[in-house]
Amino acid sequence: MAKLNILDRLRDCIAALDSDCVNKAIKEALDSGIKPAEIITDGISKGQEIVGEKFQKSEYFLSELILAGEMVKESLQILKPHIGQEKVKTRGKVVIGTVEGDIHDIGKNIVIMLLQSRGFEVIDLGVDVPKDDFIQAVKEHQPQILGMSALMALTAPVMAEIITGLKAISLRDKVKVIIGGAPITTEFGASIGSDYQTTDAYDGLEKCLEWVGS
Amino acid sequence: MNPRERILTVLRGGVPDKLPLVAFDRHLLQGVKEREARNRGLGLLCYRPCYTESMPNVDVTTRSEGNLMIRTYKTPVGSVTEALRVGIGYGQAVLGRDWQGVIPRRKQFLVRKPEDYKVLKFIVENLHYKPYYYAIEDQMKRLGDDGIVIATLPYSPLQRMLIELVEWTQFYTGLVRNKEPIEEIYEILEKRYEDELFPIAADSPSEVVWYGDNIDSILVSPPLFEKYYLRTYAKCAERLHSKGKLLNVHMDGRLKALAGLIEKANVDIVEAFTPPPTGDLPINEALSVWKKKSIWINFPQSISTLMGTSPDKVKKYLIDQLELMIPGERVMLVLSTEQRVPDDSMMAMVEVMEKATLPLSNRVIEDIRSS
Numbered sequence: 001m002a003k004l005n006i007l008d009r010l011r012d013c014i015a016a017l018d019s020d021c022v023n024k025a026i027k028e029a030l031d032s033g034i035k036p037a038e039i040i041t042d043g044i045s046k047g048q049e050i051v052g053e054k055f056q057k058s059e060y061f062l063s064e065l066i067l068a069g070e071m072v073k074e075s076l077q078i079l080k081p082h083i084g085q086e087k088v089k090t091r092g093k094v095v096i097g098t099v100e101g102d103i104h105d106i107g108k109n110i111v112i113m114l115l116q117s118r119g120f121e122v123i124d125l126g127v128d129v130p131k132d133d134f135i136q137a138v139k140e141h142q143p144q145i146l147g148m149s150a151l152m153a154l155t156a157p158v159m160a161e162i163i164t165g166l167k168a169i170s171l172r173d174k175v176k177v178i179i180g181g182a183p184i185t186t187e188f189g190a191s192i193g194s195d196y197q198t199t200d201a202y203d204g205l206e207k208c209l210e211w212v213g214s
Numbered sequence: 215m216n217p218r219e220r221i222l223t224v225l226r227g228g229v230p231d232k233l234p235l236v237a238f239d240r241h242l243l244q245g246v247k248e249r250e251a252r253n254r255g256l257g258l259l260c261y262r263p264c265y266t267e268s269m270p271n272v273d274v275t276t277r278s279e280g281n282l283m284i285r286t287y288k289t290p291v292g293s294v295t296e297a298l299r300v301g302i303g304y305g306q307a308v309l310g311r312d313w314q315g316v317i318p319r320r321k322q323f324l325v326r327k328p329e330d331y332k333v334l335k336f337i338v339e340n341l342h343y344k345p346y347y348y349a350i351e352d353q354m355k356r357l358g359d360d361g362i363v364i365a366t367l368p369y370s371p372l373q374r375m376l377i378e379l380v381e382w383t384q385f386y387t388g389l390v391r392n393k394e395p396i397e398e399i400y401e402i403l404e405k406r407y408e409d410e411l412f413p414i415a416a417d418s419p420s421e422v423v424w425y426g427d428n429i430d431s432i433l434v435s436p437p438l439f440e441k442y443y444l445r446t447y448a449k450c451a452e453r454l455h456s457k458g459k460l461l462n463v464h465m466d467g468r469l470k471a472l473a474g475l476i477e478k479a480n481v482d483i484v485e486a487f488t489p490p491p492t493g494d495l496p497i498n499e500a501l502s503v504w505k506k507k508s509i510w511i512n513f514p515q516s517i518s519t520l521m522g523t524s525p526d527k528v529k530k531y532l533i534d535q536l537e538l539m540i541p542g543e544r545v546m547l548v549l550s551t552e553q554r555v556p557d558d559s560m561m562a563m564v565e566v567m568e569k570a571t572l573p574l575s576n577r578v579i580e581d582i583r584s585s
Contacts, residue, residue, distance in 0.1 A: 017390065058471060061435030066386040103299060103319040106382060106433065128299070153515035154316075154553045182467075182492050183516040199491070 003034055007043040014047020015054070017064060019071050022047075026078050036079045037088045041119065044075055048117030055114075056202045062110070069113045090121040092212035095137045096147035097125030099158040104151035107181060107201065111147060114205040120212075131158055135165045138175055145176045145208055153183040160192035176211050180204055216359040217257025222421065224546055225460060225483070225508055233536070233574065234546035235567040236361060236510075240311060241550055247557040251564045258361030259548070262349040264418035265411060267368070269340045283318060289340075292333040297322035316553065323381040328388075331395035334379060338402045343410040350419050364462065365420035367411065367450075371403040372396075372442040373427045373434070389438070404446055412453040422460045422483065425450070429476075430467020439475050451480035466512055466551055468494040473503045486512040486551040489535060498538040501545070508544050511535070512551045518559040519550070525562035532566045533583055542574030 006029045013021035029039045051068040054060040094115055098108050105127045112122050123141050125133055138146055146166075150156040159179050166172040172193075179194045180201070189197030198204045215223070220230040236257040242248055252258075273288040283304075286295045299319045301312030311317055325334050353363045369377055375396065376385055388396050415423045425447070434443065451461040466486035469476065473495060476484065484507050489497050492514040500509055517523065517531045532547075539545050547567060549555055569582045 058436075061437070062432060063386040063389045063435070063438075066383055067390050070383065070387050103321060110432070152552060153519040156520055183514070183520055185491050185516045185520065188516065188520050 002032065003029075003038075006032060006034065007039065007046075010039065010043030011047040011050065014044060014068060014071060014075075015050035017051075017067050017071065019074065022071055022075060023078065026075055030079075030082060036083045039079060040076075040088055044072055045117060045119055048072055048113075052114050052117045052202070052205070062106075065110065065113055069116070072116070089119070091119040092145065092208070093121045093123070093141060093143040094145040094147055094208065095123045095125065095134070095141055095143040096149070097129035097134060097137075098127040098149045098151075099134075099155050099162070100128055100130050101158065102150050102152050102155040103127040104149070104181075107151065108147075108149040110201045111149070111180065111204055114201055115208060118205060118209060120208065131162045131165060134162045135169065135171070138166060138171050139169070143175060144212055145178060147204070148177070148179045150179075150181040150183065156181065156183055156188065157192075159194070163193050176208075178204055178207060217255065217361050218357075218359040221257055221259075221362050221546065224544065225421070227544075229543060229572050231571060233539075233542050233567060233570040233572060235549065235563060236546060237549040238551060239361075241552070241554050243554055245557075247561060251560055252360065254564050255568050256549070256560075256564060258357060260353045260357060260361060260363045261366050261424060262353050262363055262420075264345065264347060264350060264365035264420065264423075265343045265367075265414045266346045268342050268344070269337060270342070271340050272337055282321065287324065287333070287337055289333055289336045291336045292329070294324040294330050294333045294337075295322065296320065296324045320378065323379060323384075325380040325384055327384070328392060328395070331399065335395065335399055335402065338399055338406065341403070341406050343406070343414055345414045345417065347418055354419060362422060363420050364422045364424045365415055365418040366424050366426065367407075367415055370425050370427055370443060370446045370450075370463075371400050371407065372438070372446075373425075373429075374403065375399060376433065377428065400442060404449070407446070408449055408453075412450050415450070416453045416457040416459055418459075420459070422462050423450075423454050424462045424464065424485070426464045428467065429463065429465035429469070429472065431469060431471035433467070434472070436471055436475055439472055444475065444479050448480040451482070462510075464551070466493075469500070470494040473500065477503050477505070477507075481507065483508045483510060485510045486548065488512045488514055488551075490514075492516050496538060497535055497545070501539065508546075511545060511547050513547060513549060513555070513563065515550055515552055515555070518555040518563075519553070523556070523559060525558050528559045528562040529566055532563060533579060536566070536570060536574060536582070537576075537579050540574045540576070540579070542570065542572045 010025035013025050048068055055065045098105055112124055115122050125137055148159045177194045178196045179189055180198050184197045196207045215231045220234040223230040234257055236259050239258045239260045276285045281300055283298045283300055286293055299321050301316050304312045325331055350363050350365055368374055454461050460482040462483035462485050463481045464485045466488050487509050518528055566582055571578055
């Protein structure tokens, strides 16, 4: 009961964006002997999930979403020395980046925050990522999902080259491909052979959850 | 009517002979099709500066590293550095753009940690503006009746911090955790604009003055827009209106969540309004909410440019949009506000728009559809 109370409080502190309260709840959880993995999945992630939902309902905006992301980073820093060999269970692995020629990252970063809030491990390749780096990352990390972002119509066609590159080394069937960004349309996605395309971060998150069976 | 007459008629609340089709001059490359399009009524919007900006007491040095332009601002209270990635042909064309008309993309911001704010504060305290009208006067003479020349301003104060000055995590978390330096710099910048820049813009020879703010409701939430943007637009518009000028703000993002606040904003022209599928507010809804504003519609590049496009698709999309604009008052269509569009798509738009006589009606639309 006490354990549940502490983790619920931690969840609520994250959702309320109160970092002092978060730090206090984490300390209390550790002092009570709750495992770091449980603190992350049943406290921090649940709080992040609420923040994501509030963002979707326009109760929170970008400031709050980013602040929650920063609070989670700080929380993980506190937990790091206690994690040791303990495995934190993830929902799935996503490799994501903004394609070559495009250095817009806010949309991509919103998606990353939402994915992390729902327990995905995210490998962020950054912005202006050469197409070979996407292919190499899929080869190396073997993610369930590859996400590509582009804000400019001029750079979006690079996504087609990456999908072709994955086919060439027989990796296309091993990964779901989701693309996003302002100029992306269903028609464009279909023409390049992506599995899903969206201009909405939350919609993208829901598709990823569906793919990993959550 | 010529393109200039059409544009000005729309801006003055009248009804021109046809719904104007225009292009940003920097995104329209010269050539056979471009000449044909202009001969068939495509007008030009030419953006030119009306001021020079200086910052005495700040030592600015620039160096290049590959395709990065690295600029350091040295002040008595410390130094900050920004890095911009430039495109091919940068510096060989006008207005600090590459050959495709794209401005350098920022890779590193001046403010990346809280201590950097004090340096930024010193920089903005030292900003000064002087009039510079030659670029506008010269282009007005060259352009004649082919379009209009628009005087440009820097980004509005908070948008300038968000897009040009402060790293975005720092900015957004700062708005909740460390608001004081952001608000202090915002106030200084706004006062500087009010005292020096707005009078310069109001006295410029252009009929229209432009804030290139790239407004989007994800980046600029309704509470932010209400608190920091309405006020500065009002101050700018008041000054401009006293000299008979109009305020034009570039709002090319998702605007549905901001629609009500934009109606309240003292802005005359909503420029680059982008309908679905890129934007999230249909044009008929925008027209019904913004009853007194002129709307310059940006033809979405996802339709005109991205893979899978064709003249037929462009025509169909455009005719569907025209149907939503009936009777076609207060609007004009912009070819693109980003990069150039393919010639075939441009000519498809020209073909439709030269038949878009006003007032638009179902019959006019039907005639266009069946032609």
